[in-house]
Amino acid sequence: MSLLQVSAIEARYGPVQALFGVDLDVSEGEVVALMGRNGMGKTTTIRAILGLTPVSSGTVRFAGREIGTMASHRIARLGIGLVPEGRRCFPNLTVEENLLAAARKGRWSRTAVEELFPRLRERRDQYAHSLSGGEQQMLAIGRALMTNPTLLVLDEATEGLAPVIRHDIWNVIRKLKDEGQSILIVDKTLSELLPAADRCFVLEKGVTVWSGLPGELTPELQDRYLGV
Numbered sequence: 689m690s691l692l693q694v695s696a697i698e699a700r701y702g703p704v705q706a707l708f709g710v711d712l713d714v715s716e717g718e719v720v721a722l723m724g725r726n727g728m729g730k731t732t733t734i735r736a737i738l739g740l741t742p743v744s745s746g747t748v749r750f751a752g753r754e755i756g757t758m759a760s761h762r763i764a765r766l767g768i769g770l771v772p773e774g775r776r777c778f779p780n781l782t783v784e785e786n787l788l789a790a791a792r793k794g795r796w797s798r799t800a801v802e803e804l805f806p807r808l809r810e811r812r813d814q815y816a817h818s819l820s821g822g823e824q825q826m827l828a829i830g831r832a833l834m835t836n837p838t839l840l841v842l843d844e845a846t847e848g849l850a851p852v853i854r855h856d857i858w859n860v861i862r863k864l865k866d867e868g869q870s871i872l873i874v875d876k877t878l879s880e881l882l883p884a885a886d887r888c889f890v891l892e893k894g895v896t897v898w899s900g901l902p903g904e905l906t907p908e909l910q911d912r913y914l915g916v
């Protein structure tokens with residue numbers, strides 16, 4: 689049974705319709721890549737799953753419950769942890785305070801997160817606003833893990849980060865996958881994303897136009913849908 693099942697969802701920003709029929713699903717322990725060119729609806733799909741943008745049509749089921757009309761804080765509490773685009777943390781809290789503010793019982797404690805990201809341990813008492821972009825992304829992932837989510841959702845996991853930091857973050861994503869963490873991920877680095885993913889969904893103009901195994905996403909399909 690799917691952990692997350694998104695069926696034919698539509699969503700709009702006021703008069704502007706952004707999603708016209710998105711289907712995707714994530715099974716337990718799976719890493720699923722959500723792909724598509726800029727502006728095709730990836731972030732809106734994630735926002736709709738999290739209840740941050742209203743779903744005007746279609747259904748979203750998570751862990752056997754319909755969540756399409758639920759408030760975002762309730763959805764988060766059911767076990768979806770979001771690492772949003774732009775790596776938002778509380779700028780005026782320290783690294784430690786940011787982590788503890790998100791804490792819920794489970795495998796991921798502050799110590800466990802610091803083991804995963806030793807840089808966060810080194811910067812434990814530093815204010816989040818004084819961290820580098822890469823460190824802020826580590827903190828954003830750490831915060832999402834501290835909620836002990838059943839499903840971790842990463843929007844633009846490594847965008848705009850230095851190569852060495854990207855490398856660290858991909859290593860962490862692979863570690864989480866090996867542990868059986870269910871993950872829905874958006875990222876533009878296909879050379880890292882495709883080997884990490886179990887399945888892929890491609891959006892075009894707010895519609896799911898292709899889904900399959902990473903190995904089935906041929907150079908022709910990549911060219912057609914992703915423009916690479």
Ligand code: ATP
Pocket residue numbers: 701704705706724725726727728729730731732733
């Ligand atoms: P990117 O890779 O650039 O982040 P994306 O695939 O995540 O793109 P979305 O950000 O979901 O795409 O955007 C989907 C569509 O919705 C686009 O046409 C975009 O212009 C529109 N859109 C996004 N946010 C808003 C908003 N706040 N108000 C109006 N339209 C929006």
